[in-house]
Amino acid sequence: MSSGQWYPGSMARAVNVLRQDLKIIDLVVELIDARAPASSRNPVLAGLIEGKKHLLLLHKADRAEDDVTEGWLNYFREQDILAMAFSVYNRRYLTRLVRYLKEQEHNLRPTRIKRPLRMMFVGIPNVGKSTLINYFVHKTVTRTANRPGITRGRQWIRITPGLELLDTPGILWPKITEATTWPLAVIGAMPAGRLxxxxxxxxxxxxxxxxxxxxxxxxxxxxxxxxxxxxxxxxxxxxxxxxxxxxxxxxxxxxxxxxxxxxxxxxxxxxxxxxxx
Ligand SMILES: Nc1nc2c(ncn2[C@@H]2O[C@H](COP(=O)(O)OP(=O)(O)O)[C@@H](O)[C@H]2O)c(=O)[nH]1
Ligand SMILES: [Mg+2]
Structure with missing residues (x-):
């Protein structure tokens, strides 16, 4: 298993779709796996979201070692990356995420045009993007219709009156190298079949x-x-x-x-x- 790109075609397509979606997004929530915070990040994202509000969620923290997660949070903090430990199965984490989102609505919206703040989840496969979107779908019920200028098939989930979540996650491909292959395989983020x-x-x-x-x-x-x-x-x-x-x-x-x-x-x-x- 050498480094390289397994899906060059679909990866390029995914990046283009993401680039389109990002045009209308104010807040990007990047999901990584707390058990493999280095390998489950895709370095391409940083270039795509320059200038946007960015939150990094170390998802599945319920499966990681708390003290090591703490070490990773410090590491990201030192690089001025806002990061939180997270698990969709932990109410305390969910409450904190929602509180953070409401703060962003409060802080960011008045400086922008009068429309809801828009956010999306991005990450490599299997980090829990769909699970988290579904959580908000069930929690909130309100879904807004498509709007002009917005990619067809996309819908918005209204988390608060001033904050909407794109119902389709941004998909990133993992960066596959000598060092990342095994952690990615263990967390289930590698395509099956050739492992x-x-x-x-x-x-x-x-x-x-x-x-x-x-x-x-x-x-x-x-x-x-x-x-x-x-x-x-x-x-x-x-x-x-x-x-x-x-x-x-x-x-x-x-x-x-x-x-x-x-x-x-x-x-x-x-x-x-x-x-x-
Ligand atoms: N332990 C744990 N598992 C989770 C958590 N969130 C999601 N999962 C599981 O991770 C797997 C992948 O989730 P999914 O939402 O399909 O990932 P996606 O590919 O990023 O959309 C599923 O089996 C979920 O049940 C979490 O907070 N903790
Ligand atoms: Mg999914």
């Missing part, structure tokens, strides 16, 4: 070992006598009945199981990337 699942699962198991958290794997999979990640994956396969016809361990299936468990939150809270020092 080296055993390699990814081994990398993840190694991280549990490095962080001295083998216990959490043992709790889930039982007999893990080996201290070596690769062997542990084979042991997991064996104990979970991931076997091929000849009785050999099916490492693909074992790896798929580990990754599903991680994504399902069964293996505890884990951040895959530390903030740069």
């Amino acid at each position: 080296d699942l055993p390699g990814i699962a081994t990398w993840l198991i190694e991280l549990y070992l490095e962080k001295d958290r083998k216990q959490e794997l043992v709790k889930r999979y039982r007999d893990l006598s080996s201290g070596n990640a690769e062997e542990m994956l084979a042991q997991i396969g064996e104990s979970q009945g991931c076997l091929q016809s000849a009785g050999k361990v099916d490492l693909e299936r074992a790896a798929g199981l580990v990754l599903r468990d991680f994504q399902g939150g069964v293996l505890g809270r884990m951040t895959l990337e530390e903030p740069p020092q």
Whole structure:
């Protein structure tokens, strides 16, 4: 898996759609995954939103390690990026987000023309954009019709009388490099099909070992006598009945199981990337 672009055509298309949408947006809320804050950002966005109000949400913070998330928030703060830990499943986070949005309405709107402030969510696949939009759809009920000059098929969700959310998220492609491939695969942000699942699962198991958290794997999979990640994956396969016809361990299936468990939150809270020092 080398670095490069997997979907050059659709990526260019997505960027163009986003560029169009952004013309009418005042406030851009960028969603990243709190478990992989470096890999789940796309550097292209910064150039597209220059001069616009920008909020970075470290989404799925309920699955990340709180102290590491705190470290990331400090890191972003040092770069003058406004960032918040977030989870759509946590009322406290939701309340804080809505309070922030209302403040922006209050601060930004009087300086602009008399129309509602417009915001949108952007991010790479699987960071929770649709989930968050749906939350607001169900919470608010009011949807406004299409307006002239606005891309057909787009609707606005009225969060407050003066603040509207575009119902379609901006899609960014992840930047795939040597360093980002494995974290992206673990958080489910890589296109399926061409992934080296055993390699990814081994990398993840190694991280549990490095962080001295083998216990959490043992709790889930039982007999893990080996201290070596690769062997542990084979042991997991064996104990979970991931076997091929000849009785050999099916490492693909074992790896798929580990990754599903991680994504399902069964293996505890884990951040895959530390903030740069
Ligand atoms: N643990 C956790 N999972 C979330 C959260 N928000 C969304 N998800 C899950 O993340 C997955 C991807 O969400 P989705 O909204 O489809 O992402 P999108 O591709 O960015 O639109 C879904 O399985 C959601 O249930 C969150 O705050 N915490
Ligand atoms: Mg979606």
